[in-house]
Amino acid sequence: MKDEFIVMINEHRGILYKICNLYCDDEEDRKDLFQEMVLQLWKSYPGFRSQSSKSTWMYRIALNTSITRLRKEKREPSRRSLMDADFEIPDFNPGPDQHEELALLRNAIDQLNEIEKALVMLYLEEKSYEEISDITGITKTNVGVKLNRIKLKLEKIINKNCHVR
Amino acid sequence: MLDELKTAWKTYDKKIERSRLLSDRLIVSMIREKSQSRLTRVKRNYLMGVGYMLFWFVLGLIVIFSNPFDFKRTTEYLPIAVYCICVFVLGGAMLKTTFQLRNVKVADSNLQEALLSITEILKKYNRPGKFLGLTLKILLSTAVLFPLSFLQRKIENEGLTRGILETLLAMSISGVLIIIAHKAGAFREKNSTKFDEYQRELQELRTLSEELNEE
Numbered sequence: 001m002k003d004e005f006i007v008m009i010n011e012h013r014g015i016l017y018k019i020c021n022l023y024c025d026d027e028e029d030r031k032d033l034f035q036e037m038v039l040q041l042w043k044s045y046p047g048f049r050s051q052s053s054k055s056t057w058m059y060r061i062a063l064n065t066s067i068t069r070l071r072k073e074k075r076e077p078s079r080r081s082l083m084d085a086d087f088e089i090p091d092f093n094p095g096p097d098q099h100e101e102l103a104l105l106r107n108a109i110d111q112l113n114e115i116e117k118a119l120v121m122l123y124l125e126e127k128s129y130e131e132i133s134d135i136t137g138i139t140k141t142n143v144g145v146k147l148n149r150i151k152l153k154l155e156k157i158i159n160k161n162c163h164v165r
Numbered sequence: 166m167l168d169e170l171k172t173a174w175k176t177y178d179k180k181i182e183r184s185r186l187l188s189d190r191l192i193v194s195m196i197r198e199k200s201q202s203r204l205t206r207v208k209r210n211y212l213m214g215v216g217y218m219l220f221w222f223v224l225g226l227i228v229i230f231s232n233p234f235d236f237k238r239t240t241e242y243l244p245i246a247v248y249c250i251c252v253f254v255l256g257g258a259m260l261k262t263t264f265q266l267r268n269v270k271v272a273d274s275n276l277q278e279a280l281l282s283i284t285e286i287l288k289k290y291n292r293p294g295k296f297l298g299l300t301l302k303i304l305l306s307t308a309v310l311f312p313l314s315f316l317q318r319k320i321e322n323e324g325l326t327r328g329i330l331e332t333l334l335a336m337s338i339s340g341v342l343i344i345i346a347h348k349a350g351a352f353r354e355k356n357s358t359k360f361d362e363y364q365r366e367l368q369e370l371r372t373l374s375e376e377l378n379e380e
Binding site (some may be wrong): 032 | 170171173174176177178180181182184185186187189191192193195196198200201202203204265270271272273275276277278280283373
């Protein structure tokens with residue numbers, strides 16, 4: 001079971017990386033959240049019965065963990081050394097050859113609240129309304145309403161940021 | 166504009182695809198760590214509370230059964246008996262909540278259910294019921310009333326006035342010690358330092374939960 005779990009985490013590590021980037025400002029916090037999400041996934045893994053897809057199940061647990069976690073806890077030094085040596089979460093910042101829009105997107109998303117962040121991420125991941133509803137517990141109709149509102153908000157923020165630049 | 170941003174999001178996807186795989190050793194080390202989640206912290210605190218109450222309960226029973234104060238009348242046992250009952254009630258309530266929390270599985274729920282469960286748990290954690298609050302007050306009162314156990318003996322040995330005065334003095338000392346401890350933040354340290362923090366977090370989570378329900 002452990003081997004299967006390790007393969008699954010590596011296959012879907014992008015989901016966890018993205019959530020860490022959305023919800024944490026600094027690297028240490030991102031690593032803490034990543035570790036907590038992996039731990040919660042492991043605890044829930046025996047109960048996973050493929051009723052939903054692996055990715056939907058992972059989104060649900062990872063988002064729950066990040067939104068309901070204790071934010072002010074400090075990582076223990078023993079954990080820090082291992083995590084720092086072996087592990088790096090790719091950040092949103094674009095490299096020299098990459099699109100500047102990624103940075104623009106990051107700045108805009110940073111200004112959303114935690115629920116809006118979750119919804120916009122699921123939208124960008126091209127999840128269906130049904131999946132978004134399954135992950136968040138919002139009705140399908142409400143998902144549409146909320147997403148439209150968030151898109152307008154994002155556009156406003158992006159336009160404002162472009163104007164400033 | 167947003168569709169262009171979807172393209173930008175895909176750029177990030179590619180960056181992730183190119184990233185190094187996580188080593189088996191790292192993932193195994195992660196699943197061996199203690200959880201830092203809010204729910205785990207609350208569960209741990211309740212469990213510690215049960216252990217703490219059990220310790221004081223056993224100590225109370227030892228006093229009753231080994232009778233180190235040489236009590237001779239049933240009434241003399243009254244304060245320590247009340248103390249034991251209070252500690253038993255508080256410990257029992259904590260144990261009951263610990264069992265209830267074992268069945269709560271926040272991670273598997275959808276976000277809305279998770280937020281509701283967590284806010285309910287935190288609400289309960291922040292505000293023990295009126296009954297438990299009263300039990301806690303009685304428990305502290307027994308510390309002040311404990312010298313009354315010796316009143317009858319003191320009156321017999323030292324006379325009415327001296328017996329009452331000495332008992333009152335002992336009770337005052339206990340009372341003053343509790344007041345000093347309270348002023349110095351001894352109770353706040355355990356119950357209220359994190360209280361404000363939890364209240365703030367509870368409010369934040371409530372707002373998020375409302376945000377999800379909002380049409």
